[in-house]
Structures are given as C-alpha cells and as structure tokens.
Amino acid sequence: MTMLRIVNTMLDYDFMRNAFAAAGVAAVVSGLVGYFLVLRGQTFAGHALGHIGFAGATGAILLGLAPVWGLVGFTVAAGIGMGVMGERVSGRDVAIGVVLSLALGFGLLFLHYYTAFAAQATSLLFGNVLAVDRSMIATLIALGLITLAALAAIMRPLIFASLQPELAEAKGVPLRFVSTAFLAIVALAVSESAQIVGILLVFSLMVGPPATAQRLVTGFWSGITLSAGIALAEAWLGITIAYHTDWPVSFCIALLSALGYFVTRLPFETMIVRNTSPRV
Amino acid sequence: MNVLEFDHASIRIGGHVVLAETSFAIKQGEFIGVLGPNGSGKTTLMRSILGLLRPSAGSIFVFGRTPRRGNALIGYVPQVRTVAPDLRMRGFDFIASSIRGDRWGLPTRGQADRNMIDDSLAAVGALDLAERPLSDMSGGERQRLLLAQALLGEPKLLLLDEPLISLDQRYQETIIELVGRFARERNITVLFSAHELNQLIGALDRVLYLGNGRAALGTVAEVVTSPVLSQLYGTDIDVVHADGHIFVFSRGRDVERHDHLHDHAQDRQHHA
Numbered sequence: 001m002t003m004l005r006i007v008n009t010m011l012d013y014d015f016m017r018n019a020f021a022a023a024g025v026a027a028v029v030s031g032l033v034g035y036f037l038v039l040r041g042q043t044f045a046g047h048a049l050g051h052i053g054f055a056g057a058t059g060a061i062l063l064g065l066a067p068v069w070g071l072v073g074f075t076v077a078a079g080i081g082m083g084v085m086g087e088r089v090s091g092r093d094v095a096i097g098v099v100l101s102l103a104l105g106f107g108l109l110f111l112h113y114y115t116a117f118a119a120q121a122t123s124l125l126f127g128n129v130l131a132v133d134r135s136m137i138a139t140l141i142a143l144g145l146i147t148l149a150a151l152a153a154i155m156r157p158l159i160f161a162s163l164q165p166e167l168a169e170a171k172g173v174p175l176r177f178v179s180t181a182f183l184a185i186v187a188l189a190v191s192e193s194a195q196i197v198g199i200l201l202v203f204s205l206m207v208g209p210p211a212t213a214q215r216l217v218t219g220f221w222s223g224i225t226l227s228a229g230i231a232l233a234e235a236w237l238g239i240t241i242a243y244h245t246d247w248p249v250s251f252c253i254a255l256l257s258a259l260g261y262f263v264t265r266l267p268f269e270t271m272i273v274r275n276t277s278p279r280v
Numbered sequence: 281m282n283v284l285e286f287d288h289a290s291i292r293i294g295g296h297v298v299l300a301e302t303s304f305a306i307k308q309g310e311f312i313g314v315l316g317p318n319g320s321g322k323t324t325l326m327r328s329i330l331g332l333l334r335p336s337a338g339s340i341f342v343f344g345r346t347p348r349r350g351n352a353l354i355g356y357v358p359q360v361r362t363v364a365p366d367l368r369m370r371g372f373d374f375i376a377s378s379i380r381g382d383r384w385g386l387p388t389r390g391q392a393d394r395n396m397i398d399d400s401l402a403a404v405g406a407l408d409l410a411e412r413p414l415s416d417m418s419g420g421e422r423q424r425l426l427l428a429q430a431l432l433g434e435p436k437l438l439l440l441d442e443p444l445i446s447l448d449q450r451y452q453e454t455i456i457e458l459v460g461r462f463a464r465e466r467n468i469t470v471l472f473s474a475h476e477l478n479q480l481i482g483a484l485d486r487v488l489y490l491g492n493g494r495a496a497l498g499t500v501a502e503v504v505t506s507p508v509l510s511q512l513y514g515t516d517i518d519v520v521h522a523d524g525h526i527f528v529f530s531r532g533r534d535v536e537r538h539d540h541l542h543d544h545a546q547d548r549q550h551h552a
Contacts, residue, residue: 156380156381168381169332171378218412
C-alpha cells in the first residue's frame with residue numbers, strides 16, 4: 001500500500017511521468033539491441049559510438065540544432081563506417097580508440113565555442129532524464145520504433161551470423177551487410193540510451209542488462225525478453241531511488257546495472273544453473 | 281552421377297596457388313578422408329565447394345552445377361575453434377539459428393522445425409545437449425551438436441573440417457563411427473578432413489591427399505605410397521606399414537605428428 005502511495009505521489013509530477021516514459025522506451029530498445037551487442041562481443045564499438053555521438057551532439061548545439069539529431073546523425077554515420085571497414089581490419093580496436101578520443105576532443109572544442117550552455121555538456125555526458133519534455137518522448141518513441149523495426153527485419157540472419165559466422169556465410173548470409181546494418185541499429189539505440197543515462201553511461205542500459213540476462217537464462221527468446229525486462233526494471237527503479245535519495249538518476253541506474261551483473265556472477269550461481277555436470 | 285567434380289580447377293588465395301589444375305570426381309555415398317599438411321588447402325577446398333571461393337581456372341561441379349552459397353544439399357561443420365567457448369546459449373537455440381538463417385525477419389520456429397532438431401539430435405545421441413549451454417559442453421559434445429546441425433534438412437553431402445581436432449581418442453572414434461553410419465544409412469557423401477590417417481582407415485572409402493598445389497584421390501593403397509606423397513609434400517617421404525597402421529615419415533620424422541614443424545620448413549622454402 002505504501003509502495004502504491006509512493007508511486008502515486010511520484011507520478012503526480014509531470015516531469016516524473018515524462019522521465020518514466022522516456023526511460024521506459026530507451027531501456028526496452030537498449031535491452032533488446034544490447035542483447036546482440038553482448039552476444040557478438042562488440043560492446044567496445046557501442047562505447048565508441050557514444051563518444052562519437054558527443055561530437056555530433058555538441059556540433060548540433062553549435063549550429064543551433066537539437067543535440068539529439070547531431071547525436072543520431074554522427075553515430076549512425078560512424079556505425080555504418082565501422083561496418084563498412086569490416087571486422088578484419090587489423091588494429092581495429094586501436095583505430096576505434098583513437099577515433100573515439102578524437103571525437104570527444106571535437107565535442108569539447110564545439111562546447112568551447114558555445115559557452116552559453118556549459119550545462120549541456122553535463123547532461124549530454126551523464127544524461128538528464130528529469131528534464132525530458134513531451135516532444136522528446138515523441139522523438140524517442142519514433143526513433144525506438146524505427147530501431148526495433150530494423151532489428152526485427154535483420155534479426156534472423158543476425159543471430160545466425162553472430163553465433164556461427166562461417167556457416168552463415170556458407171549458407172548465403174551477406175555478413176558485411178548484416179554487421180553494418182546492425183552497427184547502424186546500435187547507433188540509434190546508443191542515441192536513445194544517451195538521452196536517459198548520458199553518453200558515458202550507455203553501458204548501464206546496453207551492456208549490463210543483456211549480460212545479466214545471459215548469465216541467468218540460456219534460451220534465445222527468454223534471453224532477449226529478460227534483457228529488455230531487466231533494462232526496464234533497472235531504469236524505473238533507478239529513477240525511483242533517485243527521487244527518494246536525490247542522487248543523480250544515471251548513477252542509480254548504473255549502480256543497479258552493475259549490481260545485477262555482479263550478483264549473477266557470484267559463485268552460488270553455478271550451483272543453481274548447472275544442474276547437469278559436463279561430460280567428456 | 282558425380283556428387284563432386286573438379287575439372288582442371290585452380291584455386292588461388294592472394295598470390296598463393298592452393299590448387300593447380302586439379303581434376304578428380306567423387307561419387308554418391310563415398311566416405312572421403314581429406315588429408316595433407318597444414319596449409320595444404322583442406323579448408324580452401326571445402327570453401328570452394330560451398331561456393332565461397334571461385335576457381336581461378338577450370339571448373340568445379342557440385343551435384344552437376346556450379347557451386348553456390350546456401351546449397352541445402354550440403355551440410356557443413358567448420359573448424360570447432362570458431363565456436364565461442366564461453367557462449368551461454370543452449371544447444372537447441374544454437375543450432376536452431378541455422379534453420380533458414382539466411383532469410384530476413386524474426387527468427388521464428390515452427391513445430392516442424394522443433395521436431396526436425398529433436399530428430400537430428402537424437403540421431404547423434406545428443407538429445408541431452410538441447411537444454412545445456414555451450415559454455416558447459418566439452419569439445420566432443422560441441423562437435424556432436426555441430427554434427428546434428430549439419431544433418432538438419434537431410435543433406436546429401438557432408439563437409440567436415442577437422443572435426444577430430446582437440447578431441448580425446450575415445451571421442452574421436454565415436455565421431456568417426458557416427459559419421460560412417462550416417463554415410464552408409466542415408467547414402468551421404470562425406471568429405472572428412474583430418475590430420476591423421478590411421479583413425480580413419482576403417483571408415484573411409486578413398487583418400488584425397490592434398491599438398492604442394494596438387495591433389496591425389498584414390499584408395500589408401502594407391503595414394504599413401506612413397507612416390508605419390510613425395511610429390512605432394514615436395515620432399516622424400518617414406519611410408520611404413522606396421523601392425524595395421526600406416527606411418528608417413530620425412531627424413532625419419534613422422535609428418536602427421538610434426539605437421540607444424542614441416543609447415544615452417546615449407547614456409548622458409550617459400551620465402552627463400
């Protein structure tokens with residue numbers, strides 16, 4: 001009963017209702033897309049896309065555009081670029097590392113010339129879900145639907161190519177196209193996630209929940225559903241905790257995300273999940 | 281009809297000629313052991329049959345046609361090291377991803393697909409792997425799972441790329457026995473690449489020995505001889521029969537067991 005009352009008072013505020021709606025949309029999209037990101041071992045690429053998005057967002061501010069469009073434009077372009085470069089480009093990790101720090105540097109430069117909104121930097125880097133307005137929610141929903149539609153369209157070859165690339169290639173899956181399309185989808189999801197938890201903490205929605213889900217269940221559909229569910233629960237619980245403690249929302253979500261992951265990695269988990277012992 | 285026909289086919293990767301003007305034909309239901317030193321083109325041969333590599337000269341025919349990707353008549357097991365060892369996904373979902381995996385849309389599965397997977401798992405005695413994550417499976421169990429996957433959709437040609445690698449002796453025999461049984465019962469043609477000939481001797485009909493851009497196809501007695509192998513290895517080879525086993529030596533060194541050493545020696549010659 002008290003729980004209900006707390007939720008009710010929270011939802012009396014317009015900005016809280018907006019925060020829940022925006023975080024809900026971004027969390028579900030991040031949880032679903034992140035499942036494949038973790039499965040493919042491409043979390044670093046997701047991280048890099050966030051940083052590149054920072055340059056895009058600050059550049060957009062400088063030009064007088066909404067930062068979200070700079071974020072989307074830059075990350076999607078970078079995602080496609082990475083995909084086209086291909087996975088066998090040697091020293092790719094290093095290349096991404098260099099490009100992402102350069103992108104952050106450019107972001108700083110753009111901010112430097114647009115001094116009026118220094119606070120923008122903090123909200124871009126660490127998120128500001130309590131300042132989300134209705135038009136942003138509409139944008140998030142539209143972007144989210146596009147992201148999920150694209151993911152649904154390539155999901156079948158994507159899961160095949162992620163699990164067994166050699167066989168998928170032999171069976172006629174266009175690997176390069178699928179991986180490029182997927183990175184563009186990741187870019188959209190990063191843009192969504194960055195609106196809630198900020199560019200630096202996109203991992204808390206895109207990596208923590210899917211990694212936790214993959215520790216808990218071993219089915220594909222159960223995994224992807226649980227990943228979205230955990231992301232949603234952590235985002236909403238994070239906002240609730242922030243509301244009561246006055247801690248930053250992004251911190252609370254990041255904390256829950258890390259807690260969820262590390263709890264499932266504790267040794268007692270092996271006793272529960274491994275009900276059959278491996279044989280020769 | 282020949283299942284597989286190489287007609288003066290040459291395959292190059294970059295500037296390196298893997299197969300030069302090679303001709304041979306394989307009939308339905310044959311169990312072929314594909315042998316040869318590392319880097320002799322066993323994987324390349326399979327990739328060309330799958331339509332992933334085109335011959336630079338000559339032709340390849342698979343079931344009488346030019347190889348094309350996505351041929352449902354071919355079951356393929358790539359080398360096992362490419363399967364993520366820490367993948368926490370259950371066996372059933374892992375192999376289900378290969379069913380019509382080249383189509384767009386959501387990876388939905390019908391009851392017919394589920395039955396097909398169960399039948400295939402049962403056929404290799406691996407029904408218990410359906411619910412277990414790959415991270416908990418041994419190398420032998422993963423190989424069995426991949427074999428079950430390769431049998432989905434009733435292929436007529438099985439390409440198995442080093443399926444015995446990193447398996448212990450007992451499991452190696454199990455895999456050979458399983459594959460041999462399928463080949464007979466279902467009249468499937470098998471190309472089974474391996475490092476060592478001796479384990480396969482009981483199961484195979486003919487060997488396809490690769491080396492130095494050449495290939496020799498024939499019975500063990502025809503191919504595994506000093507003159508043929510000396511040509512393929514590009515060095516003097518002695519073949520010793522002992523106790524039902526065959527040992528292939530180069531200057532007193534067992535080449536099958538010292539493949540890597542041999543390879544490096546060849547590399548040096550190459551660069552010189």
